[in-house]
Amino acid sequence: MNREGRGATALTAGSSAQGPKTFTGNRGLDLEEGLIFEVGRAEVSGVDIPEPAAFRPRLGGLERQVAPDLPGLSEPEAMRHYVRLSRMNYGIDSGLFPLGSCTMKHNPRLNEKMARLAGFADLHPLQPVSTVQGALALMAELSRYLLELTGMSAVALQPKAGAHGELCGMMAIKAAHLARGEGHRHVVLVPESAHGTNPATAALIGYEVRAIPARADGTVDVAAVKAALAPEVAALMLTNPNTCGLFEPDVVKIAAAVHAAGAYFYADGANFNAILGKVRIGDLGVDAMHINLHKTFSTPHGGGGPGAGPVVLSGALAPFAPVPCVVARDGVLTLVEDEGAAGAEAALGRMSAFHGQMGMFVRALAWMLSHGADGMRQASEDAVLSANYIRASLKDVMSVPFPDRPAMHEALFDDAWLAGTGISTLDVAKALIDEGYHPMTVYFPLVVHGAMLVEPTESESKASLDLFIATLRDLALAAKAGDTDRFLGAPFYAPRRRLDETRAARAPVLRWVRPAPLDAAAE
C-alpha cells in the first residue's frame, strides 16, 4: 500500500513506487467501505420474518408513529460490510500488541467454544436455580481458583469491568468504615502513578483524593505513605506491580502502616499477570483487589469490552461483599440475591442486574483449567522474562527511567533518548504502525516524560520478540541519525493517516445525519 505523495507529506525513501490512482479508491485488498446508512436500503432486510396471524394489539395507544430510519442489509451485503471493516483493525491475531497495562495476550478459541455451549450461553439469569446447577457450580469453581491464587477470603463476581470492580472494592471499604462508626474517614491516598480509574472511582463515592509522590526509583516510599496517613484516611489504592512495571518492594510495610492507621489497602489488580503463582496478594496485606479477567485470564478485549472485574476481599471486608453470591446448602447450590437474606445485612448492596459476566467466567475458567497451576506460573514467568528481555535488548539505544530494579511484565522507557531529534513518543508509536505493530502504551504512566510502556505478555515467541527488538533498534538509530521522514508523517501504510482529533472535539459529529435531498439543498 502506498499513499505518499498525497497531501503535504514527502515521499519516504525506500518505499514502493506510487501506482496509478484507482477509480474506486480501493487499493487491491485495501478496501474502502461506506457507512451502513450509505450502503443499506430501507426496504431491504437480511432476516426473513413471517407476518403474525391476525391479532388484537395491546399497545394502549402508544404505537410508534414513525418507523426508525434504519436501512437494512441483506446477508451477503452485511458480510461484506463487516468483513471490510474488520480489515481496518489490528488485533492480537494480527501481530505483536505490546500495549502496556492492557495485557494483550492470546485469546484461546477453546474458550470461545465453551462459552457458546447452549448449557451456558442459552441460560437465562432468572431461570429457577434448580435448572442452572451447572452454571452455579462453574461460578463456585471460578471463585475457588481466584481465592487460591490470591489467598483472599471472599470474591464478588458481579463487577462488569476493572473500574466497576474498583468501585465495588471501594464501596466495601466504605461500608466497613461505616459499620465501625468511622464514616468520618473521607480521604483516599492514591500514588501519582496510578491509573486514572483509581482517583475517578474514589471521587465517585465521595472521597477526597490525595496523591502520594513516587520515589526516584519509581516505587512508593513507605515513609511518604506514613506521612500522608491520618485519622481521616479511609484507604490507600496502590497498583502492584505498579504502572512503572515494578514490584513495590515495601508493599508489606506499606500495608502494615495502612492497617495501623485504621485504613484499608486496595490493590489495583491490572498487573496481576506478572505475579500469578509467584505470590499471593493476601499474604501481602491487601484488603481488596479487582481482577481483570480480560487481562490476566485472556477473555477477549473485543475492541474495548466487555470486560469482567471480580473483586477478592480479605477477611475484614468479606462481610461487606455485594449480592448476589453462590452458596451451597445441603449439597444444592443456590444464589443469595437479596441483601437482607442469609445474614447478609452488612452487604454493600447490588452492583448491577443479574449475576455478573457469565460469558467471561466460562472463558476465564477454561484458561485456568488449560494452564493449570504449573502453566499459570509459567505464563507469569514468561511474561516477566519477555519484558526484561526487551528492556535488556534496548537499553543501549532507548532510555530506561528506572533501571535499578528488574521489570515485571512491562518494560518502561522514557523519551530522553529522543532529545534533540525533533521526534516525539507519539511519532515513534505511529512509525511502529508502519512496521506492522500495534504501538505500546504511550504517555502513561504520567510520572515519566514521554512514557512508552511495552508489555509483550507470555504469548510471543522468541523470534517475534527478536524482530520487534530489531525493529525498535532500527527506529531508534534512524531517529538519532535524523531520519525524521519515517516518523513525522507516520503512519503512511495504515487504512488512515493521522486523524484530526482537535476537529472531532471542537465541533462534534457523533452520528450520521441523512443529507437533505438535492433539490432541497439547492434552495
Added chain:
Amino acid sequence: MRYLPLTPDDRAEMMARIGIVDVDALFVDIPKDKREDELPDLPLAKGELEVERQLAKLAAKNVPAGSVPFFVGAGAYRHHVPASVDHLIQRSEFLTSYTPYQPEIAQGTLQYLFEFQTQVAELTQMEVANASMYDGSTGTAEAVLMAHRVTRRRKAVLAGNLHPHYRATVETVSRYANDAVVALPPAPAGGEDLVAAIDDTVSCIVVQSPDVFGNLVDLKPIAAKAHEMGALLIAVCTEALALGLVEPPGTQGADIVVGEGQSIGNALNFGGPYVGLFATRTKFIRQMPGRLVGETVDAEGRRGFVLTLSTREQHIRREKATSNICTNSGLCTLAFTIHLSLLGREGLTRLARLNHAAACDLSDRLAAVPGVEVLNASFFNEFTIRVPGDAAAVIEALAAKGVLGGVSYARLAPKAGLGDLILVAATETTTEDDRAAYAAALKEVLA
C-alpha cells in the same frame, strides 16, 4: 503448554541476554518470605479435550432455554440471532483488538461504533448516543449521576415499576455517593401517579417503559412536569426491541434514555455480558458518561473516526471525570449493530410485531386458565399474571413439568409483599405449541 511459545532453550538464551541464570532473579522485589515456593493448590495443565470434557459436563447440568417452552424475561430476553452475527463478531480483528486508542489501525471498531451511536439515537429518537455502557442497570445508575451534574440537585425519584435490580443498582451507588433516592412503591397494574412525585428539589425521575410488569407508560405528562420543575426525565427500556413498535422516549420528551440492548444480537449468557444503551440531548453531551466516537478527517482529508470528548474521561480528568468507566461493551455492541443492520427498519418492525403477537396470544391463553388474572391493560412482549398462592412454587411446579414459565416478582423484590405475581415473556422464539403447553401445564399446576 500449547499457549506458551517459548522453549527452555529460548528462555535460557533470553536469561543470558538479561544476565541472570534463574528466572527468580526477576522476582527479587517480592519479599522473600512471601514468595510462593510451592505451586498453587490447583490441578496441573490440561489438554483441550480434557478441558472441553470438564466444562461440557457442567453445561449439561443446566436446562438451556431453547430446550423447553420458555417464557422468562424480566430484563433479559431470548431472541433468535442470525448465524452471521456470531460469525462476524468472532473475526479476529474485532475479537482481539483493543479500545481504539490508535485510530489509524482501528477504523473498523470506530466506524461500527459510530454506526451504533446513530442507530441508538434513531431507535430512541434522541439526538446523540454513546458507544455503550456495561448494561442497562449500570447505565441507569450513571444516568442518575449525570442528571445530578446537569441539575446540580442530588435527589432522584424512581418509579415503583422500575426493575428492582435497576432500583437496587441506583440505590447502591447513591448510598455511597451520599445522594438521595426516593423509590416509589410498585403498582403492578400500571397507572402510577408519577407526576405528583416530581417537585423542584428533584434532579430526575426514572421511569421504565415497558415497565417491569410489562405495562406501557405514557411518558409525555411526566416529561412535562419534570421540565416544569427543572428536573430531567430518565426513560429506561429493558427490552430494546420494544422500540420497534412502541412510541420512542425521545418523541415523548425524555432527556436521557437508558436501555438494555441484550435482546438485539446477544445471547442470554446467564446475565452477562450485555450492552447498555445510553442516549441524550446534544446540550448535555459534555456531562455524558462513557465513550463517544466522532467523525473527523485524516491528514489526506479522508473521512475517519476517533474517540472524542475524552476530556470527560478518567484517563484525562482523573478524580474530576464524569465517570470512572474505562470500557464500553465493545463486542456486544458489535453484535447489536450487526443484528440491527440485518433487520433494518422493515425487519425490526416485523420482529417487534411478531413478539407482540406472541405475547397477545399467550395472554389470551393464560387469562383463560381458571384462577389466573392478567393484570396489564397494555404491554409489548411481556405481561404479569396473578396466580392463586405462591408464585415461586408455581414456577417450580411448571419447571418440573418442563415449562420455564417466567419470573416470580418476589424473586426480584422479596420485601414488596407481591408473592403471587409472575412476569411472563413471549418472544418470536416461542411457538404456538409452546404457548399451548404453558397454558395446559399452568392449568394442571393450579388444579
